[in-house]
Amino acid sequence: MTAADTTTSTAPGEAAAPDRTHILNLSCTDRPGIVARVTTSIAAVGGNIAESAQYWDRSTDRFFMRILFTTPREVNHAVIHGALRSAIDGFGMTFSLTDGDRVPGILVLVSRFDHCLLNLLYQIRVGWLRAEVRGIVSNHEDARTIAEQHRLPFHHLPVTRDTKPEQEARLLELYRDSGADLVVLARYMQVLSNGLSTALQGHAINIHHSFLPSFKGAKPYHQAHERGVKLIGATAHYVTPDLDEGPIIEQETERVTHALSADDLVAVGRDVEARVLARGVKLHLERRVLLNGHKTVVF
Incomplete structure (x- = not known):
């Protein structure tokens, strides 16, 4: 069973735990399929993208992306890293994953x-x-x-x-x-x-x-x-x-x-x-x- 298959029960009258917020930043050499691979990986862990921005620097052929997304509370960074591993390794990405709920x-x-x-x-x-x-x-x-x-x-x-x-x-x-x-x-x-x-x-x-x-x-x-x-x-x-x-x-x-x-x-x-x-x-x-x-x- 994966994190995406995991469900938690909520007692009657009890409010569901709020979703976690995450911020993913990445950069790599530009190639076709980056956005599709990354967003599919996020969706695989139950992620919902709230904000996304990307840029291709033609002078250096570097691709940059920032995604703000939410996941169910039980999906932690280790689970997200695991889902993104194929994209990170496949595209040689430099990346960071930040807890969007934490006050810096x-x-x-x-x-x-x-x-x-x-x-x-x-x-x-x-x-x-x-x-x-x-x-x-x-x-x-x-x-x-x-x-x-x-x-x-x-x-x-x-x-x-x-x-x-x-x-x-x-x-x-x-x-x-x-x-x-x-x-x-x-x-x-x-x-x-x-x-x-x-x-x-x-x-x-x-x-x-x-x-x-x-x-x-x-x-x-x-x-x-x-x-x-x-x-x-x-x-x-x-x-x-x-x-x-x-x-x-x-x-x-x-x-x-x-x-x-x-x-x-x-x-x-x-x-x-x-x-x-x-x-x-x-x-x-x-x-x-x-x-x-x-x-x-x-x-």
């Missing part, structure tokens, strides 16, 4: 600018962002009050050039111990070392306070103001050892004019940064972002 956790890193942190907390509170903050980490004390107001763990990890290795080791330990799915650099004004960037690759998102490629160095908005720019923006991207060059998840720009001061640009920039970071985090946690080399496929 994030560890937020912040320095003194708290607008991105506050927006994340607000979006979680109103239910637009489905996440649980496992802790707030900062190299300054400024965000402690925010953490206390929201009854969240706060970790003050000051850093200097001499203490950076020990500080980053502690940061990585906090991330692993927290069970968080993602590290969010919410205007954390420290450059992560190559070692930490590599350890967190694919699991850390940074908000860059410019529309990349950008004015680099200190005070980017002031540099932009001096150059008379007409657009400013922000970029949410994955952290990699290549500074500010990780795969881009989300971007937004705002049109500005000569009449705005540098402080006006900073104010506009804060608003854009907060929105872009929240959207980037949401896309990642909903498993809508698939890596395609140095680029991303975002469903």
Whole structure:
């Protein structure tokens, strides 16, 4: 008897257990029959597809797919893996299967600018962002009050050039111990070392306070103001050892004019940064972002 043949009885008046929700992400070399094989395998375990998106990148001949589906409660990931094994092996797929019912956790890193942190907390509170903050980490004390107001763990990890290795080791330990799915650099004004960037690759998102490629160095908005720019923006991207060059998840720009001061640009920039970071985090946690080399496929 297979999982698809298994039935469970429900006592009179007793509500049936809700279905499980799963998210399947996959990529492989494009070939005919991928969608048919995968969806047939899901149907074989009683799966019902609620959302599906796919993309063929002609330049690399790679196929990408995301499927959100439900199954009866008794069908677990091991059963689904078994049903998909033939397709995975046959097409040489890179894949992930995620529990869609579990609320993902994030560890937020912040320095003194708290607008991105506050927006994340607000979006979680109103239910637009489905996440649980496992802790707030900062190299300054400024965000402690925010953490206390929201009854969240706060970790003050000051850093200097001499203490950076020990500080980053502690940061990585906090991330692993927290069970968080993602590290969010919410205007954390420290450059992560190559070692930490590599350890967190694919699991850390940074908000860059410019529309990349950008004015680099200190005070980017002031540099932009001096150059008379007409657009400013922000970029949410994955952290990699290549500074500010990780795969881009989300971007937004705002049109500005000569009449705005540098402080006006900073104010506009804060608003854009907060929105872009929240959207980037949401896309990642909903498993809508698939890596395609140095680029991303975002469903």
